[in-house]
Amino acid sequence: MFNFYLLLLILLISFIFFYFGFRQAHILKTLQNQKLHSLFHYYGLYVLLSSLLPSLGLYFVLTICDDVVFAYMIKIYIPLDVLNSKDYNFNIVLAQIKNSVDGLIFGAPPQWVSDTAEIWKTWVFKSNIVTFILCFITSIISGYFGFLKINSKFRSRNAVERIIMTLLAISSVIAILTTIAIIFSVIFESIRFFVLIPFDEFLFGTVWNPQFEGAERAGSGQEGLSQYGAVPLFAGTFLISFIALSVSIPIGLFSAIYLSEYATSKERAIFKPLLEILAGIPTVVYGFFAALTVAPFLRSSGSFFGLDVASESALAAGLVMGIMIIPFISSLSDDVINAVPQSLRDAGYGLGSTKNETVLKIVLPAALPGVVASIILAVSRAVGETMIVVMAAGLAANLTANPLEAVTTVTSQIVTILVGDQEFESAKTLSAFALALTLIIITLGMNFYALHIVKKYKEQYE
């Protein structure tokens, strides 16, 4: 609640400054008859931003920093016997104190925890007051300095433009930094894995059989020997993705062509939203559709033909995943095909092309870069798709190209490894990060390659 009121106050002050800036500009123009560079509201906006942004920045810095500082300061209040005990872990102690501060008390915490929590609470109170005063003063002072800048020569419009551009740039940098942070966190965990397991064994090993360290697998003669060969997982991923894409690329592309070239506007108005509903179905629903409907159907129809279809076959997962991807391809390709100028179609018809020839020889080649882009997106979806394969593809890491057998994928292994309580030092847990890293590298590589293709064609056409 304190935060809310503080932010409200800062906002209110900045709006008041807007009024003053606006009025000052107005006075300059009307009473002193000076020629202003910008319109009145730009002066107001400049003063508003110069009041709002520094105080907001200060607020965020203070609220983020105070926890860190408190955690550092609280150390001296922890009793010596706790500090010296054998299983002392500062993070756990800190969590205990913080829970106590938030009123989350499990059982009866030791007296010293409640004491330190009380100390912490007083700090929070003081820090709130300090934050409040600092932000309040900053907003007024910086707003006042912004206000002082107003004169007939000050180019407030340009200044406001610059500030807004900076804000936009910061937003895009945040997205990029997050991506980089994700990649680095995965890289660091993967390095810890590769310390335990050799790089080449992971990349080229053909047996995937992770075990808890030291745990013996009942009934197996391997005495809990773990093997981390990722080849079967990637083979499974690509097998399922291949099946999915061979379903979704033709169906998606053909339906896009039908919708954009052949369908009347009425049909289009019905079909397109219906097709896009497919994109709105949660993947977990596709998952049980694959596991409960498609897989048994494939199994029974397989046995009819004398084929032995595993109950969790790659085919079932791949088919359903293909259905899931159709709207990605059809919707994007449809937009791209529609963007091909009508004049090109007219030229084709004018030369006596049939509709089919016009589509195949003129419209599709012109739309190719966009179509390829939609297929890339589909490939990334297929490789990264998790829920369907967890539910329908099984967990047996078979190295096979037979779509009727059960295979497992990288993503479903990551899920099974990380679900539940895990010890973070074991190779089994860390292997999830190594898998994730490899997956990221592969999809990045595919995206780069595909972008390269798109670029090549674009140059040829435009």
Place this chain on the structure above:
Amino acid sequence: MINEENDFRKLDLTVGDVFSKDARLKARNVNVFYGNNKAIDNVTIDIGNKEVISFIGPSGCGKSTFLRCFNRMNDTIDTCRVEGKITLEDENIYDRKIDVVPLRARIGMVFQKPNPFPKSIYDNVAYGPRIHGLCENKDHLDGIVEQSLKRAGLWEEVNDRLLSAGTGLSGGQQQRLCIARAIAVSPEVILMDEPCSALDPIATAKIEELIHELGNEYSIVIVTHSMQQAARVSKRTAYFHLGKLIEVGKTKNIFTRPKHSQTEAYISGKIG
């Protein structure tokens, strides 16, 4: 000023020589509707053999719509309906038995905006012969491409880069490429829908010169906004107004001694 009373009587009948002794295309009582909107009202005209005729008139008068009737391009518009009869060599092109594919090979079209395919210059010109199966082998096709580009006056400029993109040419070159593409299938008639309106004066002059030359081999129907252009390139001129064909005649006569008061008003700049 236009004499209102006089006009009402004359509007129903086209003034001038609508018929031609050596007619290649004959349009008889053609009406075109967009939905319930009548865009072309009872137009009758002949297009002569190896004749350049221009359609002029204010914007929205239906001259482009009428032009698109000759190769049935209006078929591609869902709401468009054509009534009446148009014959090419005494064959009704709106007959049910007529297939539009060979028809459009016989009647080529050049559009307002240059619209080369996003393919190489060679493939642009070779497109028509390929889909109509006009070439026996690669050498033959090479010959057709070269011949068409030469006729379109583009060969000298592009013969060293036939495999580069057609879209990389200048606007005027693109339009001449489109003309080469149209004549590669050896049409009998070429329809041109304001072919110079997107071009600069120099490119326009080149196209006009080209139209003049091509007029010796093909029948050319050209829709234009520019009366000067009509005067320069065509032997006959037809004036359209509000979907009606008002007057047809020798270009010289239309521009110097128009018979209809509306034609006179248009060429003297009173209707625009």
